[in-house]
Amino acid sequence: MKKRKPNNMRTRIERASRALLNANHVAVVHIDPSGRQGMINRKSCTSIPPGQRMAEAVCDVAHRWTIYVSVQCRDQRGHRYTKSVEVAPQGNYLAAHLEDVIEDTYKTLVAESNPNHRVASGWIAIPAEISLTEEQAAQVFDAVGVWDQQRAA
Template identity: 25%
Template sequence: MRKRKAHNSIKTAERLARQKLKHTAIGCVAAQGPCQLLDLRTQKPLVMHPATFQLISQLRHQWTVYIAVFGINVFGKHYSKSEEIQVTHPQFQRDMVETLNTHHKKLVDGFNPNHLLSVGWLATPYIYEWREEQAFKMLESLGALAFEKTDKNEIYSLIA
């Protein structure tokens, strides 16, 4: 008689998470509110249920993060500088915070402070290759460019 495969609840949860989080990303723009769950196919926000939040935060994932800094030049044209970070081994979302802050700070420090408008990031809990146009469009929909600069170099959000 053949022995049944042992039940492994962690592997079952990881498999469920991969299925549930397929074609999704988490996005955030500083000063525009909390992080949002996004559908990569439609590029629209999804409702973040507590169960989805648990799948993201309580399991290790092989994250791919796209970080960007947005600016506006003297001619009024928007532009961005970005970097893609791929995690080499699965880790918790909370363990990535320090690494991402370091990368974001380095990106902001290399940006012209007179042009700086906002910062944002997109993350997928699986290996994903971001296209710059797609990422720019998604961060723009989250409000990355919804800021205005005054002559005194002060930044104001256009979203009230």
């Protein structure tokens, strides 16, 4: 006779949290200079209202993250262009521990961009191993208003 695996509550919570995030196609977006940060559905580009269950699923469970860092620029003729890089740190990380990975890549990319052309910069963090195309990332950034934002006071 087989012996059943013991009930592991932490594993069940992690599995349920990942299922919730995958079902809602959650991505965390941050844009500067306004400093706006929030969660968005990366497929439909609609804002996800803040809620305790969703926040716990993102912050309290370690995930394999994919981070898309981008700088939005506009040249003298008004043409928009972006400089972007995608980072996928190895291993599972809590959201609080991603700051170092994001900050290093973010500062490097901003330093490489032309300060006279720079309109905004930001990142999209996805709590899954999913790669974004440039078009998908542009749609997400457009949905949060990266091209016409006001500087935070």
